[in-house]
Amino acid sequence: MTISDTTVKPQSQSRGSLLLMLSRYGTFLAFLALIVFNIIVTPNFLSWQTLNVNLTQVATIVIVATGMTLVIATGGIDLSVGSLMAISGAVAPMIFMGTLFPINSPALAVALAFTIPILIAMGLGWFNGFLVTRFAIQPIVATLVLFIAGRGIAQVITNGNLQVFKNDIFQFIAMGRVAGIPTQVALMLVIAALAFCLIRFTVIGRQIIAVGGNEKAARLTGIPVRHVKTVVYVISGGLAGLAGLIVVARNSASDANLVGMGMELDAIAAVAVGGSLLTGGRANIIGTLLGALVIQLVRYTLLANGVPDAAALIVKAALIIIAVFIQQRADKS
C-alpha cells in the first residue's frame, strides 16, 4: 500500500575497501601521523622488534578496553578492571603451584589455572552488574567498590607477597607464538574481532547499543535490559581476568599490588580516543583498537626519544586531546 508520495532517496552508502573504512576514523589519522613522526624521529623505529614490542605491550590494554567498550556502550563504566586483573593474576599461580590445593596432574593444574581465575573475574563482573541492575547504583560507584576492595582482596589472598614462578605451559599465553604471532597479540586480535562481530551482527550486540542509547525505550521494546547490562559486566570482568593472566605470565611473577594498576584509565582513554561516547549508545571496536595503539605509540615515542617523565606526562596529555579532537572533527565531516 502506498501511503504518501514522499520520496525515499536511494541508499547512498558505498562500502569501500578496508582502508577507506579506516580512513573514516579520525583516530586512524592520528595513528598514521604518529607512525610517520616516529619513522622520521625515532632511531631504529622501522624494525620487526619494534612492532613486536608495541604489539605485545598493547595487547592487554586492547583486551581490557574491548570489554570496556561494551560496558561503555550500555552507558556504564567499569573501574574495577585493574583490580580484577590483580585478583586473577594472584589466583592463577596459586593454582598451578598448588598453594591453594594440591593438584597432581600438571596439565590439569594449568588448565584450571586458566579457567578458575577467569571464572572468578567473570563472577566479580557479574557482581558489578548485579549492583548496577538490581540496586540501580551508578556504574562508576558500583565498580568503585571493587576498584577499592578488589586489589585488597588480591593482596589478602597473597598476603601481599610476590609469587615467582616458572611454568612454560602457563606462560605460553604471554611468551609463546601462534603461527609466528605472539600469543597475546593473537588473543588480542581474536577478541577484538569477536567483539566487532558481536556488536555488528548479533542480536545481543544491537541490544547493548540500544540499552545505552535509550534504556527506557529499550525496555519497552522487550529487551531484557538487566540481562544485557549484566552480560557486559561479566564480559568485561572475564577479559580483565584474561589480561591479568597475561601480565603475570609475561613477568613470571604475580604481584597483587601492581598488576593492572591504572589499567582502568588506559582502557577508558583507549575507548574515548577511539571515538565511542562515554555516554553510551555507541561501540566502536576498531576505534578502540586504534585508540589503544595511539596511546601505546605515544608512550613508546616519548620513551624512545628520552623525553623526561615529567615532560612526557604533559606531552601525553596534549596528544590525547589532539587525537580526540582530530577524531571528532573527522567524524563530523
Add this chain to the structure above:
Amino acid sequence: DVPKLKQKDKYKVGFAQTESNNPWRIAQTNSMKETAEKLGYQLVYTDAAGSAAKQVADVNSMIAQGVDLIFLAPREEKPLIPAVMAAKKAGIPVILLDRSVDPKLAKAGEDYLTFIGSDFIKEGQRVAEWLVKNANGKTKIIELEGTTGASPANDRKKGFDEAIKAAGGFEIVASQSGDFARDKGRQVAEALLQAHPDADIVYAHNDEMAIGAISAIEAAGKVPGKDILVLSIDGGKEAVGLVVDGKIGAVVECNPRFGPKAFETMARYAKGEKIEPKLINDDKFYDSSNAKAELAGAY
C-alpha cells in the same frame, strides 16, 4: 629535647608505614610486626598508601590513641616534619626508619630520637664504583629510575650519576622511570633497548625493575650478563639468585629487616642510654664473588 620513654614491660608502639605495594615494604612491615609480636608489644600499624599527607594524619591518630613511641618510615623528607613535631609536642618519641626528614627543620636527638636505615645516595655510589671496576669495556648505560619524585629514586640516581660522571668514560644513553615495578620496568626496558641497541649496561633502581629488564633483554635476543650488564639495588633473594646465575652483575643490599634493630634501639633508650643520631644499616654487596655463599642469607 626528645621526650623520655618510661621503662615498661609492654609498650603500645605505633608504626607508620608509607605504603605496601612492593616486596621490600612488605618485608619491612613483616619484620616490624614479627619483632613486636615476639616482645609481646601492641603494635598500632598504619599504612599511608603512598601519601605523605595521609601519613601525617596516621601519626596524628596514633598520638590521639596515646602510643608510647612511634616508628615512622617517612614517605618524604619535608612533608613529614609536622608529624614529627606533633609527636614531640605530645611527648611521644619518634624513631625514623629507612628514610629521614629534612635535617634543616628537624634534628635527631632534639626533635626525633634517631634515624635507622641506609643511605640511598651511598647505594647508588656503591653500584657505580663496582661498575667502574668491572665494566670490561662496556660504557653505554640505560638507567631505570624508580617512581618519579620518590626520594630513593632521586637519591639512587644522584649517587650513581655523580660517581659515574666523576669516573668518566661512561654515557647514560637513556634514563626513564619504571615505577619500581617489574612490569613497567620491563616495558620501559623493551622500548629503550629498541631505541638504543648499542646500550650494554642496565642500572635499575631496584630488583623488580632489574628482573623486568632481564626479560626484556632476553626478548630482544640478547644475553643478560654477557651482552648487557645488569645492576640493581635491594638484594632480595630472587635478585641474589640471578647474580648466582650470572644474569645480574652486582646488587647492593638495602635490608628491609628493621624490626630487631628498631626495637632494640627503643629498649636502649628506655633504659636511658644515649642514642646516636644516625644508625646506618651495614648493607651487604653481592656479586659473583659472594652471591652463592650469601644466597641463603638474603631476605
Add this chain to the structure above:
Amino acid sequence: MLLSMQGISKSFSGVAALRSSSLEIAEGEIMALVGQNGAGKSTLIKILTGAYHRDEGSIRFNGRDIAFASPAESQAAGIATIYQEINLAPQRSVAENIYLSREPRRYGFLDRRSMREGAQRVLKAFKLDIDVERPVASFSAATRQMVSIARAVTQNATLLIMDEPTSSLDEREVAVLFDTIRTLQGNGVAVCFIGHRLDELYAICDRVTIMRDGQTVAVSTMEDMPKVELVRHMLGRELAAFAAISRDGPEGPERPVRLDLAAVGSGVRVRDVSLSVRQGEISGLAGLLGSGRTETARIIFGVDKLERGSIRFEGSERLYSEPANAIADGIGLVSEDRKVDGIVPDMSIRENMTLALLPKLKKSGIVDRARQDAIVERFIKSLGVKCASSDQPIKELSGGNQQKVLLARWLCTDPKVLIVDEPTRGIDIGAKAEILKLLRGLADEGLSVLMISSELEELLAAADRVTVLSDGMSVAELPRQKLSEANLLTAMAHQVN
C-alpha cells in the same frame, strides 16, 4: 514586517532540509506555519532562534539584520520559543523552569518567593493549579506542555513561536491557550503557530505560510486559503477524505475478546478500569488528560505493576511483569512520549525499527541482515518515512517521521494486540489519514488495536467502540452505534465533578 527570513537554506550532512525558504511575520499577527512531516518547519524555527546556523539566507528582525549565535541571544532580542519536543529541565521545579535564565532577583540573590508566586499566578491564568515546587518530570506531558507555554508567554516577547504547542493538549486546554494568544495579540505580540490540526489553525491564525520539501510554497491569509487548497499545497496532491475509512467485515459483539481487563488498578492514577479489546477491532480509549489512559496502557504492557484486578489474554489470565512478557504474547505499545520512551536517538532508522523484532530476526544469535533490510525498506516505503537512507540516525528525522518509524517498529512484529498512545501526535494531516487507514486495514485482517487518543475526531473516525476513562475509572463503553461527539463528551465530563 517584524520578521523577514529570506532565501534560507540548510543541509544536514549533505541532505538539504531547507532550500531557499522564507517566512515573513508582521507585528501583532498570528502566522500559521504548516507543512508535512519533514517539510522543514522546525528547522526553519531553529535557524531563526540560533539553535542551528543557516547555510544561506538573510534574517531581518525588528528592522535589523540578525544572526543569533545561540538561543540565549534570540531570547534576549525578544523572541520566545516553544520547541517541538517539550524542552524543560525535568528535575527542576515548575517555577524554576518558568523563570530559568531570567530569575527574579533581590540584591543579587534569587527571589524564591516571587518566583513561586509568579509561577502560580501565571499558571492560574492557564487554569492550572499545581504545586510549582515539584519537579517538572512528575507531571504529565500535557502539564509539561502547559508549563512550557507559560514560560514562553511570560517572556514579554515581541514574537512568540510555538512549534506544535497543542499536540498533547485536549480541547479545553487548547481553548485556554487560544484565549491567551488572543490577549497577547491584543498587546501587539506576533505569534508563529506551527500545527497539524487544521481546525485550530483556522480558529486562531490570521495568515498561513505553507512549506513543502524545504521550500515555502504558499503564503496567504487564512480566509483566502480554503482547507482543501491548503492541503493540496502541503501535500502537493489531493487528500483522500479523512472520514472515508471503510469498515468492512462482521459487526457487533460476537467477535472474540482478545484482551480483557477486569477492575484493573495500580497506584492512585488507575483505580478501576475494565475494558475489552476484541479481535479485528479498534477499541478507543478516551478521557481527559490525566484520566489514566497512558497508565492503563503501561499496566497492560507490563511496564507498571498490576496491583488490583486481572488481565486476561485470549481467555487466560496473565501477569506481565516486564514488557518482554507482553511482547511474547504478541502485544505491542507505541508510547506517547517518543523522545523519552520511544526512539534510541543515535541508532539508525533500521535498528530502531527492528528493535522489537530482533529476537525473531536471528539465526543462532546473528541478525539476518537481508531479511532485516527487506522489512525495513518495505515499511519505509509503505509508511512514507522521509529519510536519506535507512542508515540515518533516527534523531535526524523530523518528529512526525520518527513517529512513523516507531509505529513500524511494532507493525513489523506482526502483533496480535497493538496499543497506540496518541498515535498521530505530530503527524501531518496526510499521513494521519493514512495511518488510521492502515490501522483499520490491519484490524480488518484480525489485529486488535487499543487506540488512546485525545482527538475525538480520530476516535469517531476509526474506533469500533470507545471506552471512556475518568479519573482512573472506566465510566462508559460506547459501541459504534452510539459513537458521537456529544455522547463522548458527556461520558468524559460526566464523572469529573
Add this chain to the structure above:
Amino acid sequence: MLSAIFKPLAPKSSGDLARVGVVVALFALIVFGALRYDNFLSPFNILTFLRYNSMFALIALGMAFVIMTGGIDLSVGAVAALASVVSALLSPYHWIAGLGGGIVAGLAVGLLNGLVITKMRIQPFIATLAAMLAAYGTALLLADNQSVSVSYDTGFTMIGQDDFLGFPIPAWIAVAAYVVGWVFLERRAFGRHVLAIGDGEVTAALMGLKVERTLLAVYGGSGLLAGLAGVILAAQFGAGQPTEGVGWELFAIASVVVGGTLLTGGSGSVGATLAGALLLGMVFNVLNFENGLGWISLSAYWQSVIRGLFLLVVVVLQARLTGRGEKAPARG
C-alpha cells in the same frame, strides 16, 4: 477543577532521603567511634581530623558542582599537587603570594578544562584526564621531581597549621567555601543554571542559558577549590608535593555520590557533600583506631577491603532508601 487531575505522582524527592541517609550514617559512625575507642572524641583527634580533611572537603565541593552539570573532574588531585608546588615556590615572597599563586594555578587548570570541554567539545572525562597528566607533569617539572620546602618566615604555614578561635584555619576555609557554595547553589540563579545544564545541556541551551559560560565557571571553580586545597597541603605539611593527590579525585567523587548526588547530573546538595566527605574521612580515622585496639591488626589490605565494603553498604542502603532498586529501569 483541574487540580485533582494534576496531582503529581512521585514523592517529593528521592535525593532528600539519600541525603538524610548520609547524615545518619555519619552520626552513627561517630557514635560508634566514641563508644568503642578512648580519645576518639578528644579535641586533639577532632581538630587534627578537621585540619586534614578540610582539603578533601574543598575538592569534594568543587566536584559536586561539576557532577551537578553532568560532568566529572579527574584532575583535582593533580591540580592540588601542582598548586601546592606553586604556592611553596612563591611562599618566600609573602604568604599572600603563596596563597594567591596556588589559587591562580588551580583556577588556570580549571579554566583550561572548561575551555577544552566547551570549545573543543571534548568529553569531561577525557579533558580532565589529560589535565590530570599535564598538571602532574608540570608540578614535577616545577619542583624538579622533589618536594619543595615552603618558607617558614613569611607566615605562610599559618594557613595550614594555625588555629583561629580554637579551630584550625583550614577548617575555617572549608566552612567558608561551603557557605559560599551553598549560597551559589541555593540562593543564586547560578545554581539553578548548573542544575538545569545537568538535566540536559541541549535543553538548557534552548531555554536560553549561557551553557558555555556556566560550565567554564564550574570547572574554573573546581580548579580553584583544588588549588586552595593545594595551598593548604603545602602550608599544613610545609612542602609543595608534586606526587601527592593520587586518588583524591575518586575520594571526591565518592564523597559527592555518598552525599546523594547522582552522577548523571541535575541534582545535588552542598551540605550532603560535606557530610559525605566527612563520612569517608571518618572511615579512615576509625580504621586507624581499630588497629590501635589490637583486636585484629588490620593490614592495609584488609583496610581497603573494608573500605570497599563500607562504600558498598552505604550505596546499597541509599538505593534501598530511595527505592530506586526494585523498579530499576522503569522510570527516571
